[in-house]
Every structure is written in C-alpha cells, then in structure tokens.
Amino acid sequence: MSATPLTPAPARAAGAAPTTEAAEQAGPHPAWGHGFEALLRQDPELAGLLLGETERQATGLQLIAAENFTSPAVLATLGSPLTNKYAEGYPGARHHGGCELVDLVERIATDRAKTLFGAEHANVQPHSGTAAVLAAYAALLRPGDTVLAMGLRHGGHLTHGSPANFSGRWFDFVGYGVREDTGLIDYEQVRALAREHRPQAIVCGSISYPRHPDYAAFREIADEVGAYLIVDAAHPIGLVAGGAAPNPVPYADVVCATTHKVLRGPRGGIVLCGARLAEQVDRAVFPFTQGGAQMHTVAAKAVAFGEAATPAFTAYAHRVVANARALGAALAAQGLVLATGGTDTHLLVADVAPLALDAATARRRLAAAAIVLDVCGLAHGTARGLRLGTAALTTQGMGEAEMRHVGMLLGAALRGEGREGQVRAEVADLAGRFPPYRSHM
Numbered sequence: 001m002s003a004t005p006l007t008p009a010p011a012r013a014a015g016a017a018p019t020t021e022a023a024e025q026a027g028p029h030p031a032w033g034h035g036f037e038a039l040l041r042q043d044p045e046l047a048g049l050l051l052g053e054t055e056r057q058a059t060g061l062q063l064i065a066a067e068n069f070t071s072p073a074v075l076a077t078l079g080s081p082l083t084n085k086y087a088e089g090y091p092g093a094r095h096h097g098g099c100e101l102v103d104l105v106e107r108i109a110t111d112r113a114k115t116l117f118g119a120e121h122a123n124v125q126p127h128s129g130t131a132a133v134l135a136a137y138a139a140l141l142r143p144g145d146t147v148l149a150m151g152l153r154h155g156g157h158l159t160h161g162s163p164a165n166f167s168g169r170w171f172d173f174v175g176y177g178v179r180e181d182t183g184l185i186d187y188e189q190v191r192a193l194a195r196e197h198r199p200q201a202i203v204c205g206s207i208s209y210p211r212h213p214d215y216a217a218f219r220e221i222a223d224e225v226g227a228y229l230i231v232d233a234a235h236p237i238g239l240v241a242g243g244a245a246p247n248p249v250p251y252a253d254v255v256c257a258t259t260h261k262v263l264r265g266p267r268g269g270i271v272l273c274g275a276r277l278a279e280q281v282d283r284a285v286f287p288f289t290q291g292g293a294q295m296h297t298v299a300a301k302a303v304a305f306g307e308a309a310t311p312a313f314t315a316y317a318h319r320v321v322a323n324a325r326a327l328g329a330a331l332a333a334q335g336l337v338l339a340t341g342g343t344d345t346h347l348l349v350a351d352v353a354p355l356a357l358d359a360a361t362a363r364r365r366l367a368a369a370a371i372v373l374d375v376c377g378l379a380h381g382t383a384r385g386l387r388l389g390t391a392a393l394t395t396q397g398m399g400e401a402e403m404r405h406v407g408m409l410l411g412a413a414l415r416g417e418g419r420e421g422q423v424r425a426e427v428a429d430l431a432g433r434f435p436p437y438r439s440h441m
C-alpha cells in the first residue's frame with residue numbers, strides 16, 4: 001500500500017470543490033488511488049464534499065466508539081465493479097446468471113468468518129447491524145413473542161425494543177439493566193425477569209457497556225427458561241476477532257454483529273450460528289428481510305476478515321483495549337467519572353456532571369476542538385454522558401502516550417478557559433502526525 005501521507009488540509013472552505021490542477025499535483029490519494037481523479041473530473045461538487053469529509057476525518061480526533069478507518073484494500077473493494085452484480089440467493093443457488101465468481105467471493109467471506117469466530121455457520125449478507133438483528137429475530141421469533149433485552153436507558157440498542165423501531169412494534173420487550181452501585185449487568189435481575197416473563201429469546205448486547213458480558217451466565221438463564229440466547233455483538237466482535245474479548249459464539253444460539261466497528265471492515269452485518277439453525281437464518285436474511293446481496297460489500301467483508309486473521313490485527317485489538325484503559329485513566333484525572341469505573345473494551349462512558357457541564361454542552365465544546373464523540377444515556381438518574389472509543393485512533397497508530405495527551409486536550413476543551421484556539425491547533429497537530437491508511441497491516 002501507499003505510504004504517502006495525507007496532504008494537510010488546504011486553505012479552502014469545507015465542501016468547496018478542489019481544482020483539477022491541485023488534485024493532479026497531489027497525485028493518487030493514499031486511500032483511493034486514482035479513482036478519486038475520475039470523480040473530480042466528472043462531478044467536482046461531490047468530489048469537493050468527499051474530499052472535505054476525508055480531511056475532516058483525518059484532521060480531528062475520531063472518538064465515536066462505533067467508527068474506524070478501513071484499510072485501503074477494503075475501500076478499493078467497496079469501490080469495485082462488484083457493485084454492478086445482482087446476486088439474489090446463496091452460492092450455488094442464485095436467481096441470476098453470471099454468479100460464478102461472486103459465488104467464490106461469498107464462499108471465501110463465509111469460510112473466513114466461520115474460521116475467525118469458530119462458528120459452524122455464517123451469513124455475510126446483512127446490509128447492516130440492524131439488518132443482522134432483524135434477521136436473527138425473524139429466524140427465531142414470531143410477532144408478539146416476548147424478548148428480554150437490556151433496557152434502552154441502560155445501553156440497549158434501538159433494535160432491542162425501542163417503540164420507534166420494528167423490534168418494539170412487533171415484539172413484547174422486557175428490559176433488564178445495570179446495578180446502580182457497580183454499573184455492571186444485574187444478573188440476578190436478568191434471572192428474575194426471565195423466570196417472571198418466560199421470554200422466547202434473551203438478547204445480550206449493548207451500545208455502551210464497557211465490560212465483557214458473562215455469556216455463560218446468560219446461557220444458563222436462557223436454558224433455565226427455555227429461551228434462545230441472541231448475542232448482539234455489534235461492538236465487541238472486532239475485539240473477539242483479535243482475541244481481546246471473550247467469544248460469544250460457543251454460548252449463543254445466534255450471534256449478530258456489525259463488520260464496521262472495531263472489526264474495521266465495510267459498513268455491514270453478519271450472523272453466526274450453529275449448523276442446526278443455518279437454514280433458518282439464511283432464509284431470514286434472504287428472501288425474508290433482504291433482496292440481492294451487495295457483492296462489493298460481501299467481498300470487502302472477506303478482505304476485512306482476512307486482515308482480522310493476521311497477528312497484526314491481534315496486536316491492534318489488544319492495543320485498542322490498552323488505549324481505552326489509558327484514555328479512561330486520563331479522563332478520570334480530568335475529573336470525569338467513568339461508568340463501571342473503567343473499561344475492558346474499546347469503549348468508555350463518562351459522566352461530565354462533576355465538571356458542572358451537561359453532555360450536550362460538552363459535546364459542543366469538544367466538536368469546536370474537532371474532538372468528535374457521542375452523547376449517550378447514563379443508566380441511573382436523568383443526566384446524559386459521553387461515549388468514547390479508541391478503535392479509530394488506534395488504527396491511526398496512536399498509543400498510550402497519545403491517549404494521555406488526548407485526555408488532557410479533552411479536559412482543556414471541556415473547561416474552555418479561553419484556550420479553544422490552542423486546543424484546536426494541538427488536536428490538528430496530533431492528528432496530523434498519525435494519518436489514517438498508513439498503518440493497517
């Protein structure tokens with residue numbers, strides 16, 4: 001891959017069209033190669049927006065826990081002619097001609113996913129994490145069934161019973177939560193609710209839980225009440241791939257996950273299960289909830305699974321966690337209070353109330369310094385907090401020393417104190433020293 005660093009942000013308004021001469025002088029883009037030049041010649045307006053967004057990603061600190069930088073190989077595959085191919089169905093059983101080569105592509109993606117996660121079956125077609133959860137429900141449940149999942153305030157995802165989502169409309173969700181004293185999942189409550197409501201399925205998974213769930217405890221509770229165990233591992237699946245988090249596959253009936261968070265692949269989903277449920281899951285994806293597979297994305301998933309099977313990715317996954325721990329300690333030193341007191345994963349949830357700030361104001365101040373993260377609910381009380389993750393910064397090559405620096409910059413941006421310009425400049429300098437797309441393999 002190219003080792004050309006990203007050029008520094010040119011002095012023009014974000015979204016303004018770059019000139020053809022400037023792009024030609026810059027040469028092939030470190031991530032896009034020559035593909036970008038074709039877009040620029042044909043549609044400068046869109047090219048300007050894409051270039052502006054690429055610069056935004058590279059010149060700030062991307063701390064959104066669900067985001068990452070894919071490799072140039074994954075980006076190239078996403079931009080390949082495989083997007084032209086219609087491929088409804090599965091390898092060897094397609095509804096269209098000309099699928100011989102994309103069949104091989106999907107078989108490789110499936111085989112790599114099975115090997116990576118030790119699963120008997122993998123479906124690599126879900127268009128997103130939400131589509132993967134929808135397929136898991138469609139495979140195992142009927143409308144009106146009762147499902148026990150983490151309550152939304154405590155970290156459940158929209159697909160875990162939000163009234164605004166199909167899940168809350170079609171199923172009867174009961175919510176479990178985390179303990180007020182420890183912030184950890186209250187397994188006694190999970191067991192009590194399971195006994196009381198006799199759900200058809202129990203969902204283990206969260207958008208903000210910074211610790212490893214006890215999959216064995218969930219399995220035992222599910223078995224006791226005769227429920228399926230669905231693990232929505234959208235966040236930790238990348239750590240699982242790198243051996244930096246426990247694998248839910250041996251415990252769950254179905255594991256659904258995203259491919260674009262810590263796992264660092266293209267935007268999409270996967271479903272993993274035992275051979276026993278393979279046909280049910282496949283039919284739930286196509287034709288029940290989706291049409292034609294997106295073969296460019298399936299191919300990019302295969303590339304990402306290949307990357308995730310390397311020692312370099314294992315080292316990366318462990319660095320993500322070490323960085324999250326270092327960043328957590330740095331935030332605590334700035335006076336923020338961490339949910340569960342820290343993290344075992346890539347993810348941190350921080351209460352900014354001790355700084356006499358609300359989360360929305362905090363996010364605004366950080367955005368002004370180009371420090372980008374999410375606001376999320378805190379389990380107890382009415383205040384909201386900040387959710388941060390270290391996957392993207394780690395991909396850029398930052399380590400624990402940089403995390404201590406990021407913690408200081410975050411604290412300074414939150415306090416304001418008239419140092420906004422200086423903090424923004426330091427953020428740009430730090431990000432500029434760790435350009436993305438250079439350190440994947």
Ligand SMILES: *Cc1c(COP(=O)(O)O)cnc(C)c1O
Binds near residue numbers: 130157206233235
């Ligand atoms: C991110 C996430 C999803 C959904 O992924 P999308 O690709 O945004 O649809 C589902 N469940 C959990 C727990 C998540 O964190």
